[in-house]
Amino acid sequence: MHNFARSTAASDCLRASDPDLFAALRAEENRQAEGIEMIPSENYCFPEVYPLLGSVFNNKYSEGYPGRRYYGGQENTDRIETIARDRAKALFRAEYANVQPLGGSAMNQAVYFGLLQPGDTVLAMDLSHGGHLTHGAPVSHMGKVFRFIRYKSEVPSGRIDLEKVRALALEHKPKMVLCGFSSYPRELDYAGFKRIADEVGALTFADVSHIGGLIAGGALANPMDVGFDVMSTTTHKSLRGPRGGLIVAKQKFGAALDKSVFPGLQGGPHMHQVAATATTLLLASSESFKAYARQVIVNAKRLAEVLVAGGADLVTGGTDNHMMVVTTTQTFGLTGAESETTLDEVGITVNKQLIPDDPNPPLRPSGIRLGTPAATARGMDEAAMETLGGIVLRALRAPKDLATLQALHAETKALCAKFPVPGLVDDA
Ligand code: DSN
Secondary structure: OOOOOOOOOHHHHHHHHOHHHHHHHHHHHHHHHHOEEOOOOOOOOOOOHHHHHOOHHHHOOOOEEOOEEOOOOOHHHHHHHHHHHHHHHHHHOOOEEEOOOOOHHHHHHHHHHHHOOOOOEEEEEOHHHOOOHHHOOOOOHHHHHOEEEEEOEOOOOOOEOHHHHHHHHHHHOOOEEEEEOOOOOOOOOHHHHHHHHHHHOOEEEEEOOOOHHHHHOOOOOOHHHHOOOEEEEEOOOOOOOOOOEEEEEOHHHHHHHHHHHHHHHOOOOOHHHHHHHHHHHHHOOOHHHHHHHHHHHHHHHHHHHHHHHOOOEEHHHOOOOOEEEEEHHHHHOOOHHHHHHHHHHOOEEOEEEOOOOOOOOOOOOOEEEEEOHHHHHOOOOHHHHHHHHHHHHHHHHOOOOHHHHHHHHHHHHHHHHHOOOOOOOOOO
């Protein structure tokens, strides 16, 4: 057998043929290595993901599913997709899996179109209180096709009140009850959501995109364990895989979901992404990943404590998962946008974030969101969280003090140098 493996000279080839792109690639590698990623939806993928994403699986069209494809030459793509589906089912304790969704939005659209009719009612969390765009925000296509009724978190507690969710369900009789979030720092009561759905005869759908890795690692509850009908997760957040999405469900929904993903919504799946997802699911079933998932939460709790002790105002006062939402306008007198820019100056990447009932608009909201999946993937522990929390507090208290910001940036770089990004080597 010949070895047709891609030459390691591939990056030399890029350097020669497109120096601009090569330079941008190296600059981004440096940015990720020298700074710290604290946006809760981002992560450093497993190193094993890179060779598969940059592999010859990129070249293959594979419309259909294993054993039922529309193009020839599928012996290897069938193999990787079957492996990926089996691993997803085992990891999330589900009867059915689809690993073809190109991303989170496609994944959720496939669920709605597969299980509902246009105009059907869905009960989901409001975007402005931590829900996701694809949970029926009026600006999304989904918000125009289906009738979304939105529950909110309580102000000032920041928590979801299930009695209010139940009252909305009894009033609007949804076909589907959806739980999941982009910005909610607490564990959800899946059994409580299921009871509400059962009472009104609705399907149960959990979008666990942010916490898919924490569920896989056994650190947070799995909605499938309490009988949810369907669950979706992106694969690139706490799961540490390639950008993409996957759906797991009860087998009885499998045929409808398969048809909804292809040919309903998508054409050819991205087989390099499917291959990388397959490997991710294997790595996420390891003992070391269980330890990683637990540490993500330990780190988040420690970081939250440090921020609160330093006077920061956290939505719900803390966290049960990997993220925290900090109201920056009150303590620091900064909008979320100003806070994001200030923390960029010191090498800490966060995102501006609406807080519940935010009086400010989305591009100038009142808070920021921070999370620990990426820092933990670098091996950072509670002591590193104390250092990072201190840098965040000092930076937000001195946003105009350039000397202080420079000194803090040097502290961030020194910390990051001790915890390399998985898969990035310093070849300087
Ligand atoms: N953009 C993701 C997040 O940050 O939560 C969700 O799509």
